[in-house]
Amino acid sequence: MGFWKNIQDKAVVDRHFEERLYEAALEEFESGARRRGLWAKAIVEAEGDPARTEAIYLKLLVAALKDEMYIANRSKEIAREQVHSQRAQSPAGTTPIPAALPPPRTHADPKVNRLLSLCHRLRADGLAFDQYQTLAEAVGASLTQKGLFGETYVFRQGEVVKNFNNLPALKPWFVSHVVPAIEATP
Incomplete structure (x- = not known):
């Protein structure tokens, strides 16, 4: 039965x-x-x-x-x-170690420090969706989920609209477009 x-x-x-x-x-x-x-x-x-x-x-x-x-x-x-x-x-019991990145620079403003830390973590690993949103907002943009199950991500900044099919696809684009803008903060 x-x-x-x-x-x-x-x-x-x-x-x-x-x-x-x-x-x-x-x-x-x-x-x-x-x-x-x-x-x-x-x-x-x-x-x-x-x-x-x-x-x-x-x-x-x-x-x-x-x-x-x-x-x-x-x-x-x-x-x-x-x-x-x-x-x-990798050898038993170990996890591959990515190439070492230099430590993030520090800033007097704690909010900027948090953003710089997120940029550093993004380069090393990748981030959760809400952390990508934080970086997007820092450059005056928005990042939203779209689709029946939130499987599409949409980055909007002025006239620029960029769609991503999955969360890992955000990383290279953020590293080349968003991170430099944040790291240029005086």
């Missing part, structure tokens, strides 16, 4: 999850935002019929949301596998 119960449980969870995806797709659609590639595909599949185009677009959008979630989850799995692989390649 347990086997069939597990199958039923999975089916119920899958239906509920799909309902949430359709809800997210409808919200995106009603906002007026259109993914141009999906919209073009829907027009082609509907053979130009406007009513069918919208229905097909929603179906394609749900599939795209599922794909984005898969990619986000798979990216996290790959990152974990890489960490485990690095640990496996």
Whole structure:
């Protein structure tokens, strides 16, 4: 009996999850935002019929949301596998030590010191999302999460808008664009 119960449980969870995806797709659609590639595909599949185009677009959008979630989850799995692989390649019981970075410079203002410390930690390891937000705010920008499960990160600074598909993707961009601005603080 347990086997069939597990199958039923999975089916119920899958239906509920799909309902949430359709809800997210409808919200995106009603906002007026259109993914141009999906919209073009829907027009082609509907053979130009406007009513069918919208229905097909929603179906394609749900599939795209599922794909984005898969990619986000798979990216996290790959990152974990890489960490485990690095640990496996190092001598037993040790963790690979990154090349030593010089200590961060100090500043009279404790707030600036905290930012400089975060910049230093970013170069050495990477940061948590809220720490990236702190650095973004320090340069007059914002960093937000987007997507059904927050799997996309959006950096906005004036006219500059940059999207990242995962948290590790933020590191190289922040190191080359945000950190120098913070470290230039007199």
